[in-house]
Amino acid sequence: xxxxxxxxxxxxxxxxxxxxxxxxxxxxxxxxxxxxxxxxxxxxxxxxxxxxxxxxxxxxxxxxxxxxxxxxxxxxxxxxxxxxxxxxxxxxxxxxxxxxxxxxxxxxxxxxxxxxxxxxxxxxxxxxxxxxxxxxxxxxxxxxxxxxxxxxxxxxxxxxxxxxxxxxxxxxxxxxxxxxxxxxxxxxxxxxxxxxxxxxxxxxxxxxxxxxxxxxxxxxxxxxxxxxxxxxxxxxxxxxxxxxxxxxxxxxxxxxxxxxxxxxxxxxxxxxxxxxxxxxxxxxxxxxxxxxxxxxxxxxxxxxxxxxxxxxxxxxxxxxxxxxxxxxxxxxxxxxxxxxxxxxxxxxxxxxxxxxxxxxxxxxxxxxxxxxxxxxxxxxxxxxxxxxxxxxxxxxxxxxxxxxxxxxxxxxxxxxxxxxxxxxxxxxxxxxxxxxxxxxxxxxxxxxxxxxxxxxxxxxxx
Numbered sequence: 001x002x003x004x005x006x007x008x009x010x011x012x013x014x015x016x017x018x019x020x021x022x023x024x025x026x027x028x029x030x031x032x033x034x035x036x037x038x039x040x041x042x043x044x045x046x047x048x049x050x051x052x053x054x055x056x057x058x059x060x061x062x063x064x065x066x067x068x069x070x071x072x073x074x075x076x077x078x079x080x081x082x083x084x085x086x087x088x089x090x091x092x093x094x095x096x097x098x099x100x101x102x103x104x105x106x107x108x109x110x111x112x113x114x115x116x117x118x119x120x121x122x123x124x125x126x127x128x129x130x131x132x133x134x135x136x137x138x139x140x141x142x143x144x145x146x147x148x149x150x151x152x153x154x155x156x157x158x159x160x161x162x163x164x165x166x167x168x169x170x171x172x173x174x175x176x177x178x179x180x181x182x183x184x185x186x187x188x189x190x191x192x193x194x195x196x197x198x199x200x201x202x203x204x205x206x207x208x209x210x211x212x213x214x215x216x217x218x219x220x221x222x223x224x225x226x227x228x229x230x231x232x233x234x235x236x237x238x239x240x241x242x243x244x245x246x247x248x249x250x251x252x253x254x255x256x257x258x259x260x261x262x263x264x265x266x267x268x269x270x271x272x273x274x275x276x277x278x279x280x281x282x283x284x285x286x287x288x289x290x291x292x293x294x295x296x297x298x299x300x301x302x303x304x305x306x307x308x309x310x311x312x313x314x315x316x317x318x319x320x321x322x323x324x325x326x327x328x329x330x331x332x333x334x335x336x337x338x339x340x341x342x343x344x345x346x347x348x349x350x351x352x353x354x355x356x357x358x359x360x361x362x363x364x365x366x367x368x369x370x371x372x373x374x375x376x377x378x379x380x381x382x383x384x385x386x387x388x389x390x391x392x393x394x395x396x397x398x399x400x401x402x403x404x405x406x407x408x409x410x411x412x413x414x415x416x417x418x419x420x421x422x423x424x425x426x427x428x429x430x431x432x433x434x435x436x437x438x439x440x441x442x443x444x445x446x447x448x449x450x451x452x453x454x455x456x457x458x459x460x461x462x
Contacts, residue, residue: 417458
């Protein structure tokens with residue numbers, strides 16, 4: 001009985017000693033493990049699937065810094081319809097955050113929770129760290145916004161108000177455009193994937209632009225068949241004296257908003273009305289009996305000329321038009337050839353245009369006194385007609401006479417001011433042809449004969 005009891009005690013002691021030795025061995029093993037991995041990453045850790053166990057933070061950091069090399073020197077071009085915004089990888093601070101990845105890998109198994117640490121180091125199969133790839137989102141946003149400033153167009157609903165026979169407010173509808181910033185960022189991220197295998201330094205990203213449709217279109221807000229722009233005329237009048245500028249703007253405003261009924265003939269003189277000081281016109285230089293003199297309404301021919309060009313562009317029937325007696329430099333400014341002008345002088349000389357389209361024609365004028373430009377826009381119904389200006393020639397050039405000096409009591413004595421410029425005499429002609437699905441609607445030759453014109457200077461006598 002005593003022997004059996006002693007054997008049990010000895011056996012228990014053996015177990016205790018064995019357990020103690022095992023714990024001691026385990027402790028020594030853990031100590032050696034921790035000592036070995038003191039400055040190293042634990043063996044179960046991977047970064048993007050790449051085993052980094054046993055490596056130091058600096059080794060992992062160096063590796064991920066090397067992965068940034070393909071991005072160095074790259075430039076990103078965001079493009080849309082000729083517009084380009086460029087930003088470099090350096091400006092974006094583009095690449096992997098190598099320090100963060102190395103730090104995260106090292107801290108695996110080194111939390112404040114012992115059980116969690118033991119599980120992560122010895123029981124969990126692996127812990128994978130996703131490397132952080134970053135860029136400066138503010139710089140990317142600023143780049144996209146800078147390009148959007150030149151691309152974005154607000155959508156415009158149509159506006160049409162008619163009062164007492166005149167359109168008092170008109171705005172054609174037009175589509176809007178807006179850069180899709182979120183889709184642009186997605187395309188940027190997709191482009192990053194291909195960079196490590198690409199050649200060259202430029203990464204081109206097409207800019208996505210959304211088209212925004214108006215809720216009210218032009219053809220829905222009026223009953224006159226006015227749907228779209230059918231013709232446009234343009235001229236420049238830089239160098240005009242103040243009275244002429246005033247008269248151009250005034251005469252253009254008298255026509256703005258007028259409607260031409262289908263099948264009727266528009267008379268410029270009738271539309272503008274009386275041209276005199278009583279109707280608001282100022283004195284400006286006009287040609288009268290072969291001389292440059294001050295007279296009411298100088299500059300109105302700028303308006304008739306611009307309307308003539310709009311009518312030609314729209315393919316309308318020109319019932320009456322007369323060229324100036326000499327070449328006026330204003331009507332050739334902007335790159336126009338001689339012969340695209342139309343003079344008016346009530347009641348004998350008029351510009352008449354027939355509306356032979358299926359709908360009303362609305363006249364819109366835009367006078368820019370800052371840039372000294374005049375624009376006519378004709379809105380109506382496009383019936384498919386095509387307009388051609390063919391064989392526009394200028395020939396028979398003859399030199400101008402010697403300069404003419406005239407006394408001017410409004411200028412101080414000793415002051416000389418040029419009010420007219422020498423113009424060479426010439427002849428001009430062009431063929432005006434309008435067709436629609438094979439049918440010839442207009443086929444006419446417009447001819448002009450310009451006499452040589454002398455420079456005119458005013459000499460002060462005040």
